[in-house]
Amino acid sequence: MSSDRSDEHGANDHAEADAVPSIDDGRYLYCLVRVDESDEPTLETTGVDGEPVSVVTEDGIGAVVHACEEIYDSDDLAQIRRWLVRHQTVVDEAGEAFGTPVPFQFDTILQSDDEGVREWIRSESDTLEQVLSGLADHWEYRIEVVETEPISDEALIDHDERLRELDEQMSGSEDGTAFLLEKQFDQRLTEVRANRRESITADLQTRLDEHAREVHALERKAGASISDDIAGAGETDDGETLCRLTVLAHETDESSIGSVLDDVAAHDGLEVRFTGPWPPYTFAPELGGGEDATNARSQP
Structure with a gap:
């Protein structure tokens, strides 16, 4: 099996094309699910x-698939x-x-037919059973905390002794000294804002840990992956993203997580964006790395 993709072009295009095998009767794999075989499960x-x-x-164990004869590759983004x-x-x-x-x-x-999929499931049954059981009734939730009304410099000065000192020194200094002090002030102001973001994130993570199995911090600005698209962009038209988190939690804990986020959203100037439940894209292990796996791009 393969999940490899390449974004390299130019000189590598011909070499990559030569390495891509033909697939006589393959199966494109979407996901694994727990099924009741007596019902002959289908997905419309x-x-x-x-x-x-x-x-x-x-x-x-059910593998959601479709029959395919080639990999999916294109220069058209x-x-x-x-x-x-x-x-x-x-x-x-x-x-x-x-x-x-x-x-x-x-x-x-998987470069095989339906029977090959069944054979792979049988060969990996212990691992697959463990993964499916471990993730049963657990879902991924995405959280983004956005500051729609940025805290003012004055408010930060009031809460930081070093900023107050620099502000006072600038007001009574000559131009040259004031310029240097202003640079120090701006640097300290940037540090204070960053520390505030980190404090909000850490506090939220600690509170979510009480209700979730796993909590991971993400980059403040979302990447280009589909799973990151769940949460949207990190910089928005109506505010600045303070933090983005992804959470793995049992479905019965969704309301508890929502209550924690309601507390955060109650603060003036903060907005919480909460999406889910989603399949556990971030938390599911990568499958298909054993001896029976085949690489659709490089298998000779």
């Missing part, structure tokens, strides 16, 4: 490029994004139908 949706999706089952969004949509719909899914990365392909 279409996958990447409109392909029909099926659920291949073995011993209570808009096309790649459409594929990525469709991949995520299928995983989301599988979660609604069967419970918490374990997602595969985009472009993960």
